[in-house]
Amino acid sequence: DLVDGVLYSGEAARHLKRRARPMPACWIGEEVATASLYESWVGNQWFGNWLLGDTLTYRLAEAAGSPVTTRLISSGHMARDEALLGMRPRRLDRARFDELILFNDMPHNSHMAARARDFRERVVGGRVHRAHPGVDLWRRSGRVQRSLANEAALTEVLAWRHRFTILDPMAETVDEIAAACAGARVVAGIEGSHLCHGMMVMPDDACLLVVQPPYRVVSFLKAITDYRGQEFAFVVGNSGDIDIYAGGRSYGID
Numbered sequence: 001d002l003v004d005g006v007l008y009s010g011e012a013a014r015h016l017k018r019r020a021r022p023m024p025a026c027w028i029g030e031e032v033a034t035a036s037l038y039e040s041w042v043g044n045q046w047f048g049n050w051l052l053g054d055t056l057t058y059r060l061a062e063a064a065g066s067p068v069t070t071r072l073i074s075s076g077h078m079a080r081d082e083a084l085l086g087m088r089p090r091r092l093d094r095a096r097f098d099e100l101i102l103f104n105d106m107p108h109n110s111h112m113a114a115r116a117r118d119f120r121e122r123v124v125g126g127r128v129h130r131a132h133p134g135v136d137l138w139r140r141s142g143r144v145q146r147s148l149a150n151e152a153a154l155t156e157v158l159a160w161r162h163r164f165t166i167l168d169p170m171a172e173t174v175d176e177i178a179a180a181c182a183g184a185r186v187v188a189g190i191e192g193s194h195l196c197h198g199m200m201v202m203p204d205d206a207c208l209l210v211v212q213p214p215y216r217v218v219s220f221l222k223a224i225t226d227y228r229g230q231e232f233a234f235v236v237g238n239s240g241d242i243d244i245y246a247g248g249r250s251y252g253i254d
Contacts, residue, residue, distance in 0.1 A: 191218060
């Protein structure tokens, strides 16, 4: 049973998103004979996890037949990504399944790497893109902005000395981001979901260069480059300057 973002089967429960009500609802939706579910809790919380994970699991659900999602509406970058990837799931928020197939889609394996390459081909569209030094992805707009105190000086060095293309993915279309990153030798920027646009279409021999705030160092993106055989590099900032980061907290980035 799928009720208010939670799957129930016997004594088991699997949360796909936050419940709209404090207590479980008791109503059941339409009867569904068989379906396959590709979405995840983290994919419903963060766009980057959806792009790097759920879109690849969709290929498994597609092969199993009748992929479904509780996401009733897609907009912005997500809607365009779904169109380019040929994702056409059945959308429902409550249902009773006779059979529902779930996937323990673990990374670090050749099958997921092949699906990631398929992702790139679908989004890039089979076009050959000229190799170039790199793309610098900065998050200057959107709900949560992530910027460096010395961002202007850094982007000037990358653009003029190293001939990087400077992009704000929150202000560009999926097609524009793909065109810029498809031939990049390096995709760089502050850690966050906005980097996922670039890393999913950058070449197999490219490098992801991540600027990590000193109080928020994570390795999630490295796990992705690992199974794809790409390079990963990072630098951790310090508290010498001020960076307004997620949640209104201040982090030092030099």
